Amino acid sequence: MRFSVLGSGSKGNSVYIEEGRTAILIDNGFSGKELEQRLSTIGRSLDNLTAICVTHEHNDHINGVGVVSRRCKVPVYANGGTFAGAEKKMGKPFRFIEFGTGDELAIQDLEVRSFRISHDTADPVGFVISNGREYLGYCTDTGAVSKLMELRLARCHGLILEFNHNLDMLKNGPYPLVLQQRVRSSQGHLANEDAGQFLKRLLHRNLKTTVLAHLSETNNTPELALRAAIEAVGSESCGELIVAEQQIPTRLLSLIA
Template identity: 35%
Template sequence: MRFSVLASGSTGNAIYVENDEQSFIVDVGLSGKKMEELFAKIDRSAKQLNGILVTHEHSDHIKGVGVLARRYQIPVYANEKTWQAMSPHIGEIPSDLRYHFNMETTRTFGSIDISSFAVSHDAVDPMFYTFQEDGRKLTVITDTGYVSDRMKGMIAASDAYVFESNHDVGMLQMCGYPWSTKRRILSDLGHVSNEDAAVAMSEVIAEKQTQIYLAHLSKDNNMKDLARMSVTQTLKSCDVIVGEYVHLHDTDANEPTPLVTV
């Protein structure tokens, strides 16, 4: 498998995954025009997609779902409650392109097994995905207020993670957000901080080469350098040394990461 984090952040999210036979995108949180630009930067096209996998109905994850699905006749997969919540916001999707991907299930597409798992976020029924092929595993997990033991069991020993590292707690506490917004972000239905993300990482990574992409960074309450430093230090305190077999990578709200092999 190969993947690229096309965009990650509060302004829009999209993760591209492919093998030699087919390709998928997890969420389409940007406009159709912007998505075309991002695909071009990794020498791919949305018209090649075999499916759109939706995690939840927030606009930074579904903004371009309807546009791409209709333009290129791409099947869209989401659980029933997410379909109900997002349908008013993505326009009409033909019935032959609407598919249900139930929570805590696995669907097989050729040689790729894609499994869904529940997360804790203030959406109607949010879930994320793991991709497995030939003993290799990619996990996408963002938009969760905490990482439960059940989640850890689902994502353990992945070869690559797109892992939320949303905010620095100090920056969030000092920022100009209303207290209600701060409370939401810090809650179990919000987003994980740099430190909490790193603690969860330390409990799921195996002693093998593991690539971790720090994702969904807050544009107001985090910075790439700060996220990397905080995650590195917290992992070290958990006896995981970055650079030995764990490698951290940045993601960006406007630029895709290079297409890499899992």
């Protein structure tokens, strides 16, 4: 199984995942043209796509979902709460397939299982994607972590985890108090230190790659996020650490169990 974080942050989010003849997106906050350019960067195209799975209805995750679904004639998978919240922005996709939070989805060569996270939307989810051998966990846009999240992500060979903000930068930055409170709330976003501790609890010897994602451009830096992750895990191995960027995709990463 291979994957690339095509872009991550408040201006747009999308992850590309492939296995055999199957290629899916987790979210798409980019225009069709922008997504096409980003896929081209990793040697892929819109023609590769099989499906789009949606985590929640905020614009930076759904802005281009409808147009890509219609253009590529691929289904959109989302739970009922997310689809209701996204319908006006997304429009009518080529095909909509509703799942219940916690369901396991079979999408050709991939299995996708959703799990509940904590964010200020109708019914936000994370995903674990598997080919039956390797497991990739996706968990961003959550203001708190739970035993359920830890259980679902515990055996993953790859992780995409939110490292949203540095607390000092948020406190001393330009955000008004009400927005600071929203970011720091249990339905907001994870601070670097909290994400680092979560990563520490998820460590196991088969974890190969961790991508630090959804960094705030205003209240964080790649260096601070990496430092928090490294300080949290200490001398324990967490495999390769990569910081996802807003402007460019990561390279196409391979997971081998």
